[in-house]
Amino acid sequence: MKNIEKYVKNISLQAKESSRILRGIDEKTKNAAIQAMADEIDNSREDISKNNSKDINNGKKEGLHKSLIDRLELTSSRVDAMIDGLLQIIKLDDPVGKITDLNTRPSGIKVAKMRVPLGVIGIIYESRPNVTADASGLCIKAGNAVILRGGSEAINSNQAITQCIQRGLANTKLDTHCVQLIETTDRSAVGALLQMSEEVDVIIPRGGKSLIERITKESKIPIIKHLDGICHVYIHEDADLEKAVDIAINSKTQRFGVCNAMETLLVSEKHAAQLLPLLQNKLTESGVEIRGCSKTGSYINDIKKASDEDWRTEYLAPILSVKVVTSIHEAIDHIAKYGSNHTDAIVTEDKEIANIFMREVDSSSVMINASTRFADGFEYGLGAEIGISTDKLHARGPVGLEGLTNQKFIVYGDGHIRK
């Protein structure tokens, strides 16, 4: 085994061991630990800022793009937000230990389900350094140990934050190995982590599509992820036009670079003549370029033709592809063919049509008369989210505390045996 593999193996074994202790810890103790983590961050603002400056200076030297430098920066208000995020997690209900579905069987045994932690979670992220604190808080609250692997450009910031977290944990009954950072920027550490299927129960990657594709390909460990957010809004023939315009514009323009923004608009042919010129005006005001099907081109001028590639593209930019459809079935077929199982919405006043769409569109969030931008852990009331899943197994959609746990069966007998 190479040194880097030994290093990652050791971290993984420590995480597994600490997750065994964490599994039995009550809510009050976990909350005290998260509070201690927040306090230590608050008390270490200077140290965090110093280390963050190192990262920013290194980034500038290496010619990182301005937007990446901005993403790196931990301003005072971002540190406030990080602390506040942890305090919010304290307020969330602890799902662990909840017993449901209790049922006495003809044999006399009582069968129920108990909610339990997953165990050890590996988080691989390219995001802002605040993920270090957010992810740690969520994992601890759900009873899981966490192994963090942040982007190499944020290594000093992530180290400073992890040290705060571990000092916080050291003041409580929790093992400091509940939260560990992989402290080498050697990229092979990621590959090593993805082989630790004996110790690590799930990998959650957060970052660009290429990172997530690479991790999915290499991992021997189950993954919770989303690759793309190719979200659709379908305006049915009976839609209320005012709602339709509001929802389409909000879904596209409220923010461009987010996974729950609309990328393709599907418009019923009955509405096309009236709606498309109206939408074109408003979208143009917001600087959005339209790429349309040939029918779209017959209702509005000065647009590009959408290619097959357009229907498959998550623009994350002020571009919208538009298709005119003749029925709900054509809309559902289009979503099935080109969608990414993320978030899709219908605008309709017909409950029966809404039910068909709701049942047949196989996405992690399906919406009726609402903006796709609502697909979010906070908006859904989960509290913070650790990510969004477009997979078919386990959690679908925004993943909060519940998605970081699972249910096992528990059986109560009184000497019962099987005949």
Add this chain to the structure above:
Amino acid sequence: MKNIEKYVKNISLQAKESSRILRGIDEKTKNAAIQAMADEIDNSREDISKNNSKDINNGKKEGLHKSLIDRLELTSSRVDAMIDGLLQIIKLDDPVGKITDLNTRPSGIKVAKMRVPLGVIGIIYESRPNVTADASGLCIKAGNAVILRGGSEAINSNQAITQCIQRGLANTKLDTHCVQLIETTDRSAVGALLQMSEEVDVIIPRGGKSLIERITKESKIPIIKHLDGICHVYIHEDADLEKAVDIAINSKTQRFGVCNAMETLLVSEKHAAQLLPLLQNKLTESGVEIRGCSKTGSYINDIKKASDEDWRTEYLAPILSVKVVTSIHEAIDHIAKYGSNHTDAIVTEDKEIANIFMREVDSSSVMINASTRFADGFEYGLGAEIGISTDKLHARGPVGLEGLTNQKFIVYGDGHIRK
């Protein structure tokens, strides 16, 4: 692409297409389809028997072990049981479409969860040919298309049963591609199926450990599985001795070759002197060989010493490893080190001790004062089970209809947009 890959790709694409239709089908129609499947099997007993005889004759020619020939055989009563299994599935509640956790958010949107099919399920099995019917019935009822790949020794039986199922489907609104059998015995078809991650949503392997290990290693598709059933019974120091003896003997001897049979008994030192001779008598009566730790050897004679390998072994045979422990923590540590997350039981009269065991033992079924043999879909009230999962994500324990579905988010608005 090789011919075999093209063949499997085509089956997978057809399954995906038919799963889209199946997703929207109501319970009544699905039940009618399952009834038609059962009727066709009932009407084709002669054809099934003829094809089954072919498999048996081929098996005898190839020198298959007597137990495998027995497993292959579809006697009249086994065909009855297959039909009855389908009729039982009709009676089970359809989980698909159920809406729960409805919650109005401050923004005004209503958020809920809806239970939905997984999509396309691949079942790879070495078991009796009745799995062909059972698995098809369960998958259809849960709204999933299924691709079946049975053992090559049962190919004629599986073809005959699948033809009945498809004739049944042809009489209903369901697409016959909802149930497809891979009709080649070429082993590379399995490898091809495991690459179809665009079309197939989950693979459920049923068979020996080596099959499941191979599939886990090769698959690009998430898997629901269990590898081992190394089940423990721990007799705590305050256990009622009569219950303890009943549960230990039943867990070990009710059937030997099953995954929920006890393989290791953990006995509190306080009870060892009294219990172990008693258990030795009873186990010897049932022909069970004991392999014990050194302490065990000081309480009873004529036993083999258990090696480290014994603690890790699923005997599936009349052998039991026994360890004397000094505390519940030693018991839990042993289970964490050597167990397989399948089923573990404690015998105790102390609720607090029971709670510690229930919470800290990370197995798919954890039992208090009950035989491990209860870990079963029928015993738990799930109806039939498609398998047992010892994984940490998605379904844990016996997997019934609910484990063949998942929940997505649904959102109801009335023109709501995100501010």
